[in-house]
Amino acid sequence: MRNEYNRLFDKITSGLSDEELLNGALRKAENMKARTGKKLKRPLIVAAAVITVLAVGVTGAAATGLIRFDEIFGRTITAETEQLGNDLIGDAKDAVISCSDDDYIVTLKGVTGTANSILASLNVSRKDGTPLFDAESEEEEVQYSLGEAKWQLGNDKKFYGSGYYIEGCENGSIDIYAEYKMMFEEFYSDDGISGEYMQLLLNELTLTDDKLDIAVEFTYVPSDTSLRSLTCKEFPEGCVILFNVSGETDGLPSGRNISFDTQLTALDIRAESGMLSGRLALGDYDWNKIVLNSFRCDNDIELIRKDGSSIPVSLEAYHLMRAVEGYLDFTMELEYRQLDEMIGKAIDLTEVAAISINGTIYTLE
Amino acid sequence: MEQHQLEQYIKEHRATVFRLAYSYVKNREDADDITQDAFMRLYVADPSFEGASNVKAWLIRVTINLAKDMLRSGWYRSRAELPDNIPCESEEEERLLDSVKKLNAENAAVIYLFYYEGYSVKEIAKLRRTTSAAVRTRLCRAREQLRKMLTKEDL
Numbered sequence: 001m002r003n004e005y006n007r008l009f010d011k012i013t014s015g016l017s018d019e020e021l022l023n024g025a026l027r028k029a030e031n032m033k034a035r036t037g038k039k040l041k042r043p044l045i046v047a048a049a050v051i052t053v054l055a056v057g058v059t060g061a062a063a064t065g066l067i068r069f070d071e072i073f074g075r076t077i078t079a080e081t082e083q084l085g086n087d088l089i090g091d092a093k094d095a096v097i098s099c100s101d102d103d104y105i106v107t108l109k110g111v112t113g114t115a116n117s118i119l120a121s122l123n124v125s126r127k128d129g130t131p132l133f134d135a136e137s138e139e140e141e142v143q144y145s146l147g148e149a150k151w152q153l154g155n156d157k158k159f160y161g162s163g164y165y166i167e168g169c170e171n172g173s174i175d176i177y178a179e180y181k182m183m184f185e186e187f188y189s190d191d192g193i194s195g196e197y198m199q200l201l202l203n204e205l206t207l208t209d210d211k212l213d214i215a216v217e218f219t220y221v222p223s224d225t226s227l228r229s230l231t232c233k234e235f236p237e238g239c240v241i242l243f244n245v246s247g248e249t250d251g252l253p254s255g256r257n258i259s260f261d262t263q264l265t266a267l268d269i270r271a272e273s274g275m276l277s278g279r280l281a282l283g284d285y286d287w288n289k290i291v292l293n294s295f296r297c298d299n300d301i302e303l304i305r306k307d308g309s310s311i312p313v314s315l316e317a318y319h320l321m322r323a324v325e326g327y328l329d330f331t332m333e334l335e336y337r338q339l340d341e342m343i344g345k346a347i348d349l350t351e352v353a354a355i356s357i358n359g360t361i362y363t364l365e
Numbered sequence: 366m367e368q369h370q371l372e373q374y375i376k377e378h379r380a381t382v383f384r385l386a387y388s389y390v391k392n393r394e395d396a397d398d399i400t401q402d403a404f405m406r407l408y409v410a411d412p413s414f415e416g417a418s419n420v421k422a423w424l425i426r427v428t429i430n431l432a433k434d435m436l437r438s439g440w441y442r443s444r445a446e447l448p449d450n451i452p453c454e455s456e457e458e459e460r461l462l463d464s465v466k467k468l469n470a471e472n473a474a475v476i477y478l479f480y481y482e483g484y485s486v487k488e489i490a491k492l493r494r495t496t497s498a499a500v501r502t503r504l505c506r507a508r509e510q511l512r513k514m515l516t517k518e519d520l
Contacts, residue, residue, distance in 0.1 A: 001511065002480045008461050009481045011451055014383045014397050021375055021397075025404035026368070 304354040304361060311352075366411040375404055378421055381482060382428050388477040389432035389470045392449045399431045406431075425492050429474065436470055464514040472507035479504055 016024070302310040354361050379400060386399035406427050407420075414420045453459040465473060478484045478492065486504070490497045 001508070004458070004461055005465070005476070005480045008451075008453075008458055008465065009384055009477065011453075012384055012387050012393075014379065014400060015393055016397050016400075018372070018375055018379070021379060021401060021404065022368075022372055024401040025371065025375070025408055028401055028405040029408050 302356040303352045304356055306353045310356065366408050371404065371408045374407060374420060374424075378424050379404075381421060382424050384481065385425060385428050385474060385477060386432050388465075388473040389429075390435060391466045391470075391473075395435060399428060399435060402431050403428045422492060425478070429493060432470070432474070460515060461511075464511050467514060468507055468510055472503045472510065475500055475503040476507040476511075 014021070304310050382403050383396050383400045386403075387393065387396040390396055390399065403424055407424060412423060414423065451462055453462055468476070475489060475493070478489045479486070484492065486497050486500050490500045493500065
């Protein structure tokens with residue numbers, strides 16, 4: 001597909017000449033300088049109005065996401081999310097995983113469970129004894145897929161995996177991606193973000209002559225219904241949200257700091273991302289006349305675990321807002337900032353005890 | 366930044382910036398607009414670079430931000446879709462283009478950086494300031510979506 005794709009993109013070219021592009025860029029630069037009166041240091045922020053958010057309270061309901069790990073282990077483990085950690089910790093010696101594909105043998109070597117995820121060691125080999133893949137291959141992209149193979153798990157329950165993809169063999173390192181999907185769940189969604197699925201991530205890989213030993217982590221990735229809804233009664237004052245405003249700013253002192261009485265209504269934190277919802281009181285401004293291009297939260301936010309360690313997160317406005325009866329509802333997406341820690345892992349939300357915003361710690365319920 | 370320096374950067378990187386922008390907004394007019402904005406920002410911000418790859422990485426990051434800003438903007442979302450005329454040589458190519466346009470913007474951008482620009486998963490993660498796992502997920506989704514769409518249309 002790569003070749004076809006690249007041929008297509010060869011044809012996608014701009015209608016502007018170099019000169020037109022240069023002149024356009026210079027003209028825009030002049031306009032920008034004239035508007036701001038100075039050289040831009042942080043171009044994305046200068047145009048934004050700064051709004052101070054005053055929070056008065058938070059409400060929300062706890063989510064009860066159900067995860068059916070019996071599909072994987074052949075024994076029934078159905079638990080509410082918050083109980084999951086306890087239910088899964090320990091061995092699952094009786095678990096059976098086999099692949100019904102004619103070509104492969106998959107042997108489960110060991111399993112341990114953590115909250116929201118399961119770590120399993122598997123051995124994958126071919127029945128005919130031939131190597132799984134050519135580690136010396138110089139192909140840029142090699143896909144070895146278990147494809148539509150049906151995986152039979154304990155009690156003959158059907159489950160499927162999209163297989164594993166070996167995406168590149170370079171200097172002895174092999175880049176592998178594998179993914180599992182729960183068969184009854186909606187995986188794709190319009191926005192490409194939500195959708196409930198089980199993700200299989202490879203933690204360790206050992207390649208022998210004809211076998212592949214892998215340690216994989218099954219991570220439950222929740223849908224829009226949050227894995228855990230964390231709320232706090234008292235939200236901090238002084239959250240700064242930057243609004244990028246255009247259009248008819250009737251009554252709105254664009255470009256200056258504006259304070260609003262604001263209520264943050266919910267903070268939903270998920271294994272890999274989160275959403276912060278809130279409500280701005282519109283005050284005297286006629287927001288129907290204003291186009292809000294974007295907004296973002298510029299606060300220093302961290303999730304605090306029970307052991308005192310922290311997970312920095314950043315907030316980015318994603319879903320804009322709608323004005324209802326004098327209020328403006330908004331939702332922002334949280335992104336975890338400590339990337340190294342997050343690779344291949346989900347945050348154990350049962351361990352999150354508090355949220356720190358601009359240095360002030362708020363206990364979560 | 367001197368104007369001739371900007372001209373040089375435009376010559377070297379305009380195609381990358383434009384195609385990346387296109388993969389987000391899926392029409393030439395908006396992609397041109399984002400391209401102009403990206404080079405305008407380069408000119409105004411005048412950051413110091415150690416090598417050509419850093420200029421490109423800077424432009425890619427800015428282009429991604431600009432494209433996201435555009436997609437989020439109220440005016441963009443409320444307006445009618447713009448027509449686009451990419452010359453396709455075959456029906457198959459037309460279907461591929463159609464499928465690419467149906468891809469979620471973020472997935473489309475990741476697949477563009479991976480396929481066309483030849484960046485590795487790790488490099489894309491760095492450019493997009495996200496995790497390798499997240500990039501892999503998007504890549505996998507994008508491929509699967511493309512495959513599904515093309516299969517559905519009996520290509």
